[in-house]
Amino acid sequence: MNETTLQSEPSGLERFSHLEDKIFRLVEEFKAVRRENETLRAENQKLRDEIGELQGNENKVQEDLVQFQKERAELKERVEKALTLIASLEARETV
Numbered sequence: 001m002n003e004t005t006l007q008s009e010p011s012g013l014e015r016f017s018h019l020e021d022k023i024f025r026l027v028e029e030f031k032a033v034r035r036e037n038e039t040l041r042a043e044n045q046k047l048r049d050e051i052g053e054l055q056g057n058e059n060k061v062q063e064d065l066v067q068f069q070k071e072r073a074e075l076k077e078r079v080e081k082a083l084t085l086i087a088s089l090e091a092r093e094t095v
Helices: 002-008 012-094
Strands: none
Touching: none
């Protein structure tokens, strides 16, 4: 019975080989995690760059909007003056 028990137990070399396989799998998993981490870092940087670009575009749009509102107010004032002038000319013609 001792012989059968000894035969069913793995030898030191088999245990070492099993441990070596586990270490190899662990190293491979670590490499995969590292590659994924690098990919995520690159994607994160790309997204940060895009956010910066969008913020720059937003600032430009805001500046344009302010300028358009100013131009609109000026144009409105000019149209109102023109309408007032036309109304005063029409009033003189009827008198």
